[in-house]
Amino acid sequence: MPELPEVETIARGLHAQVQGRRISEGRLLTPGVLRAGDIDTLAGKRIARVSRRAKLLRVHLDGGAFLFFHLKMTGRVWLAGPGMALPRHTHLVLDLDGGDRIVFEDTRRFGFCAVLEPDDLEKWDFYSSLGPEPLEATAQELAGRIAARSAGVKALLLNQTVLAGIGNIYADESLFAARIHPASIAANIPPAKRLLLCTELQRILAEAIEAGGSTISDYRNAYGKSGIFQDSFQVYGKKGEPCPACGRPLKAEQIAGRTSTHCPKCQKKY
Ligand SMILES: [Zn+2]
Numbered sequence: 001m002p003e004l005p006e007v008e009t010i011a012r013g014l015h016a017q018v019q020g021r022r023i024s025e026g027r028l029l030t031p032g033v034l035r036a037g038d039i040d041t042l043a044g045k046r047i048a049r050v051s052r053r054a055k056l057l058r059v060h061l062d063g064g065a066f067l068f069f070h071l072k073m074t075g076r077v078w079l080a081g082p083g084m085a086l087p088r089h090t091h092l093v094l095d096l097d098g099g100d101r102i103v104f105e106d107t108r109r110f111g112f113c114a115v116l117e118p119d120d121l122e123k124w125d126f127y128s129s130l131g132p133e134p135l136e137a138t139a140q141e142l143a144g145r146i147a148a149r150s151a152g153v154k155a156l157l158l159n160q161t162v163l164a165g166i167g168n169i170y171a172d173e174s175l176f177a178a179r180i181h182p183a184s185i186a187a188n189i190p191p192a193k194r195l196l197l198c199t200e201l202q203r204i205l206a207e208a209i210e211a212g213g214s215t216i217s218d219y220r221n222a223y224g225k226s227g228i229f230q231d232s233f234q235v236y237g238k239k240g241e242p243c244p245a246c247g248r249p250l251k252a253e254q255i256a257g258r259t260s261t262h263c264p265k266c267q268k269k270y
Pocket of ligand 1: 243246247264267
């Protein structure tokens with residue numbers, strides 16, 4: 001699933017391509033993917049900006065309305081030129097003045113979209129309950145979100161109401177960087193280590209954005225390009241490979257319901 005750096009990369013690419021363009025028509029090809037709002041209200045609106053909140057791609061429309069996309073496992077949003085054939089699993093199309101189209105495709109169909117007025121945002125529980133953006137808060141603020149919690153640290157990192165935008169990749173990578181075992185109880189981790197976890201998380205997210213995100217399975221940015229941060233992974237997906245710090249084999253365990261790759265020697269369980 002695309003996480004914060006991947007969705008940020010898509011948002012930046014799409015923003016550069018469509019800012020200021022007018023939507024001539026919104027077409028919903030698969031009604032089930034639109035969870036809220038009316039596609040017909042998009043016609044005639046100009047795109048003011050494309051941004052990201054958590055793992056959501058957010059299109060800001062003139063007049064204040066928003067169009068959100070959640071890409072989930074296999075969703076993609078990209079700009080198709082005039083006359084370009086649309087892929088088979090296209091669920092929503094925004095025709096832009098000039099003939100380009102914003103395409104939402106999703107082979108596995110877990111992704112969704114929503115058209116919302118500003119007043120609707122507070123009523124959308126998923127959105128209004130999102131935790132802070134890891135790159136917009138200080139590391140101290142982030143560490144405060146996981147202090148005094150009796151839950152497992154990995155579960156907290158993945159919990160979108162605690163911190164927004166983190167998934168399995170960046171949770172495993174930041175826990176390794178801070179040398180914290182993913183099954184640790186958050187409240188038992190020494191405060192300096194919790195702070196280190198959050199500074200490492202911020203560093204890794206920023207580096208991943210610089211690298212255009214990580215490409216596992218079929219992630220592509222708004223230009224159809226893949227990211228390269230997967231080349232910098234220390235532990236994610238590397239079960240059995242030598243730990244980059246001590247050389248012992250990395251272990252994968254189900255923690256917080258997710259495959260969690262870590263070094264049992266270097267990452268201390270608190
Ligand atoms: Zn190790």
